[in-house]
Amino acid sequence: MEEFEPTIIAFVCNWCTYTAADLAGTSRLSYPPNVRLIRMMCTGMVDPKYVIKALLEGADAILISGCHPGDCHYINGNYKARRRVRLLKEILPRFGFAEGRVKLTWIGASEGVDFAATIKEMVEEVKALGPNQTKEQMVI
C-alpha cells in the first residue's frame, strides 16, 4: 500500500503566520506539501465550525496559527483563538476526532524556519494518527 499522505488545512493569520509561510516559500525552505493554507485576517476569526467542517469533509488535521501572545495585530485575537481551541478540543472526541487533529501554534512573521519545522512535525504526527476516517464512517 502506498504510504498515507495526510491533508492538513492551515488557517493562518494574515499578519504573522501567512507572512512566515511566504517567507518559508521565498527562502526555498523545504517542507512537505501536505498543507493547504487558508489566509484569515486573524486567528480570532477562525470559527470552530470551519474546523469541524474541514474535518467532516475529510481533512486529516487542522492547524491554526497566528501571532505570538501579546503580539496580535488586532490586540487580542490570538487569545480568543487560544480559548476557542481549548474548548474545541473538549468536544472533538464526541465527533469522533482525536484531539491531536487540531493544533494551535504561534509563528511570527520572521519565523519562516519555524513554519517549515511546524509543518514537518505536524505531518509526522498526523501520519502516526492515521487517516481521518470520518468521511467513510459518518453520514451527514
Add this chain to the structure above:
Amino acid sequence: MKKKIGSALVVGAGISGIRSALDLAELGYQVKLIDRAPNLGGTLTQLDYQFPTDHCGMCKMLPLVERDSSSQYCLRKGLFHENIEIMLSTELVALEGEPGKFQASLRQKPAIVDPESCTGCGECSHVCPVEVADEFNAGLTKRKAIYLPVPHNIPNSYTVDLAACTLCGECEKICPTGAIDFRWEARKQFRILVVDDELIVRDSLKDWLTEDGFQVDAAESGPDALEKMTKQSYHLMLLDIKMPDMDGVEVLKRAKEMRPDIAVVMMTAYATVETAVEAMKIGALDYLMKPFDPETLVPLVVKLYENIERSGEREIEVGAVVLATGFGSYDPASGSNTYGYGEYPNVVTSIEFERIISGTGPNRGRLIRPSDGKEIRKVAWLQCVGSRDIQTNADYCSSVCCMFSIKEALLAKERTGGQVDAAIFYMDMRTFGKNFQRYREKAEKEYNVRFQRSRVHSVEPGGANGDLRISYTDLDGAGREEIVDLVVLATGQRPPKGTEPLSELTGVELNSWGFCQLQPFSLSLTAKEGVFAGGSFSGLRDISESVIQANSASLHASSLIHSKGGGLSEATEKSPEFRDVSREFPRTMVALCTCGDSLVLSADFDGVETTVSGLNSVTQVHRIERICTQEGWKELEEKFNDSKANRLLIGACLPYVYKGKLRELGKATGLNPALMEVVDICTPSFPSRNTDPQQVSREIRTTISMGVGKLKGMDPSSLKAIPVIQKALVVGGGIGGMSAALAIADHGFEVDLVEKEGDLGGNLRTLHRTLEGDPPQELLEQTVSRVEKHPNIQVYKNAQVLNSLGRAGRFLTTIEKEEGEGETLEHGVTVLATGGKEATTESYGYGKSEAILTQHQLEDKLHQGSISPADLRVVTMIQCVDSREEPRNYCSRICCGSTLKNALYLKDQNPDLDIYVLYRDIMAYGFLENYYTQARQKGVFFIQYNVDDKPRVEVENGQVAVGVTDPILGREVTIKSDLLVLSTGIVPNGQNELAQLFGVEVDQDGFFQEAEYKWRPVDFLKEGVFTCGIAHSPRSVTETMAMADAAAQRALRILNNERLMAGSTVAEVRHSLCSLCERCITACPYGARLHDEYEGKIIVDALTCQGCGSCASVCPNSASVLRGYRDQQMFSVIDAALADMF
C-alpha cells in the same frame, strides 16, 4: 472643487522615514520616499524582536482609516501606499530653491538587474564566484556579489554589489529571464583618456580597460591630453597629478574649461593625496591611489562608468524635506579598548547578537556561538561601549542600549528555557521610559538576569577553546573574573555615514558629535526652514520616540506646505464609482501567469486549465506570459476588458505586489477591486520543494479553486463613505494641549480648547530655566498669545468636560464653562493633554523642616530669591523618592535632568557650595549625559544608594543630617545639609475620570494607556482620541511638544477628510438574524460596535473597525459577518481545499 495637493521628500526609509512618509501620504500629499540602501526598513530589517512585547509590531503603523489605499500585510516585507513613490538605491544630491518650493535632485544607482524581469530564482547567486560579508547578518555570514539585500522583502529582486563584483559575467549568462544586463555594447561608446607620464601606467591601464570593453586613448603629458581633447570627446579622464611640464591640477582646470561635463578622476601616489582632495574641490569626481592592480582598478572604473552613464538623475519639486537617515553604529575595533572585538570571534556587537538569535540569521535562530558552533550557555553584555565615553568623543548616552540588552538577555533566556546564564555589566541602568523599570524587574526577578554594576576592563581568551575571560572590579573594589561563552558589546550610536555632505547640501546644522542640531524646544525643526529631522538623525531614539518624532517632522512639513499654499486637499476626491454588479451572476475570469515558460514546464497547465474552466462561476481562463511585466499586465487588462466578467482571479507569484495594480485596474475598468484577487501559484512549484509535476499541478489547481470559491461568494455591494465633522476638541491647556491645538488650527480646522484652570500654560508656568539654557517663559508667552489670538481656536478657561459620546468622525461632548453654564461641542477628533503634577511625599522628613523641599520648590525659591545660593554651604539631593519601587514603579524621567540643572545652577552661583546627589541610576539619557559630566567636573558629588538601603534623614533644631552608605568607601557617611532637595517624581492628574468619559484606558500607574507603546504611542485603542505629554507618561517640555505634534498629526489624518472610506474588509450586521445578545460588542477590541437601543440594532462604526473578524466568530446566529470572509465563502474555500487530496 479643485484638489490642492502638495508634495514632500522623505530621505531614509527606516522606521521614522516610513512613519513620516505614511503620515504625509495619509494627509493627501504626494511623497517621494528614498533610501540609499537597496531595501526598505533600515535597521528594523535586522531586528526580529523588539521591546516590550519581544516580537515585532511594525504593521501597526499601517493606516487605520482609508485602509484600502495602502498595503495590509507585514510592513517589514514591504510597503505600498498610493501616494508614496519609493525609490531605493537613491541619494539626495542637491537641494535648491526655497521652503515650500524646493528642487531636489535624486540620483539612483544603476540597476544591473531589471527588477521587472527578475523572478528571484537565485541561479545567478549560485554561479557568482565572489563571496563577501553579508551586511544583513552583520557580517556573520557570506553572500555573493549578486544577492538579495533582505531575504524577506517584496518585491525582491537580486542586486549587484558593484564594489565586490569582478565582472566575470557568469550571472548574465545563466539568468533564465535575461534580467541581468551589464550592457557591454554600450561600453564601446564610452571613451576614456588616460593621462600619465609613465609609459607602463598608460599601457597597462589601456590594456586592462580595453579588455573590459572600453575605448581607451592615452596621452603622455598635459598638453598632449588637451590636444587630444580638441579632436575627440571623452567621457572620462584618468589624470596623473605629478607630471613634468603641466601638473594634473592645471590640466584639470583647463579640461573643465573646454568640456565642463567631462568626468575626471585623479591618480595619485600616497604623498599627493592632499592635492587630490584639493582637486576634487575644483571639479574632480574622485581619486585613485597608486599603485593599481587590475582587480581593484577595473571595477572602480566600471562603477564610475555606471554612475556617470547610467545612474538616472532626476529633479523633483517638493514643498518640504524630512531627513530620517537614522544612525550608524560605533565600531568597537576602532577604539582604544576593543574588548577583543575583531580579534576573538565570540565577542560580538548587539546587532550581531540580534542576527544570531534570529530565525533568518546565520544559525536559523539557534543560540550557538560563532567560533565553533558550541551551544551558548553563558553570556555577558557590556554596556556603554562607545557611549558615555569621552575618549571616543561620545559624551552622550545612546539611550536605547540598556533596554535592548535586557531584551536580548530575556530572549536568550526564553530561547533556552532559562538555561543561559545572562549577565549585564552596566554603569547606570537607564530605564527612563514608560514601563522600562518594570521590564527590568521582570528580567531580574522572574528570569534571573544578573545586573552587575561595574565596568569590565578587559576581555581575553580564557578557559576552554574559544571561551572568554572578562575581568572587572566589583563595587567594593575587589577584582573579579568570569568565564563566558559569548560577550555582547552594547555598541553606541554614531551619526550615519554621509551625514556631513547631507548637512552641507541641505543647510541643516550639526552638533559637536555630528548629529543634527535641533532648534530650541523642538525635536524636528532644523536650522534650515523647510527641512525637518526625523528619528535618530538628531540623535539616539528608541522606536517609540522615533515614531513620535517622525510624526512631529511630518506635521511641521505639512504645516509648511500648507502655509505656502500647497495645502491639504480641499475636497476629498470623489471615491471612484464602481459598476453595480450586485444583480449579476458571478462571472469569473481566471488569468494564469506562466512565468515565462518555467511554470508550464513544471506543471500540467492543460490539465489545470480544464479543471478551472469547469468550476462554477468561471467563464474564461487565460494564460499570460509574465503578468508582472508591463506587457503582461497590459494583455491582462485587455483580456479582462473584453471578458465582461465581474470577478477577476489572477494566479501569479507574490500576491502582495498587486495591491496597487488592482486598485488602478479597478479605476480603469470600473470594477470594485474587492472583487479581484491574486493567489500564489508559483511558490508551491519551487524546485526545492517539489519537482513532481503532478504534485505541482495539484497545488495549482487547488489554489486556483480556493480563490474562485472565495471570489464567487464575495459581497458585490459597494461601501458607503462616512462623513467627518472637521473640528477638534483639545482637553488641557498646558504646553502639550496648546501645541496640539495650534498645529490643528494652523491647518485651517476649528479647535475648542478646554482648560480647567483660569490660565493657560499648566506646569510650564512654574518652569524658569532649562538645562539647555533656552528660556521657558518666553516660550509660554509666545504660545499663549498665539493660541488666544488664533482665529480658529476657541479657548474655554475654568471649564471641564462633563460627558462625551460618539466615535471617530463625530463626537458630542458637553462641557461646563465658567459659572456653571453648559455647552455641547461637536467634533471629529479629541486630544487629551491633561498633564501631570509633581508628587507629594512623606518620606525623608518632608514637612518636618523648611530645609527639606522638592526640586520644583527649590527652582521656584531660587527664582523668587527666597533662597540665595551664596548662603548655602551644603546641599543634598535625593533621587527616586517613592519612585521606581511599588506602587509607583516607574521612572519620572525628568527628575535627574532637573537635579542636574539645579545643581549646575547652584555651583555656578556659588562654586564653594558642596552638593551631594544621592541616586540609584542617573537617567541622563541622550545628550543630557553631557550635563552629568559637567556636574561631576564642577565637583558635584554623586553617591549611589540601593533601594534596600535608602538614605536616612534626621532633623534636629532645623539642621538636616542625611546618612547614606557610600558604596565606594563601604561605610556610612553623614552629610549635614543646609538644604535637602527631594526628587519626588510625577504623578497623573485625574486621567481616570477623563478616561471613563471618553471610553479610553489608563495604565496601572494612572497615566493614559496608549494603543501600542512602540508603534502607536499617541493613539488610544479607540480611534479618534489621542493623547500627548505628561498625561501619557512623564516627559520634558520639548518631548511634550513633539508628542503634541504627533497627536495633532494623527488627528489631522481624520480631520482632513470630509468623508472617509472604510476598508473593504469590514464587519457588518445582518439585522434580521441578530438577537441583540451583544457578544460582538464585548469581542470587538476596538470598541467599534454599539447597541443602538432606539433603533434596536447593533451598529458597526466602519471607520473604527479594522476587520479582524472577532465579532463574526462569536456571533451565535451568523448575523455578524466580515466582508470577504462570509461563512459561505469560507465553506467554499474549505471545500475547494479538500476537493483534490492525495
